[in-house]
Amino acid sequence: QNSYYFDLIEGKILQKLKITPLKMNSFNNYMKSQGKLGGQNKIPRLSNDRKIADPLIRIQA
Numbered sequence: 001q002n003s004y005y006f007d008l009i010e011g012k013i014l015q016k017l018k019i020t021p022l023k024m025n026s027f028n029n030y031m032k033s034q035g036k037l038g039g040q041n042k043i044p045r046l047s048n049d050r051k052i053a054d055p056l057i058r059i060q061a
Helices: 005-010 026-033 053-060
Strands: none
Touching: 026 053
């Protein structure tokens, strides 16, 4: 476990996990909108910002 984890929780740096369910095919639609749908494209890595999360939520609307 990260030795700083307790400090991050106590200092309210880390927030509680929030899971937002997506509609079926939302991720495929996102990848298609980025021009990266297909077998030769890599899945985006996790990031500390909302560059992927916000478009995924918008694509469902």
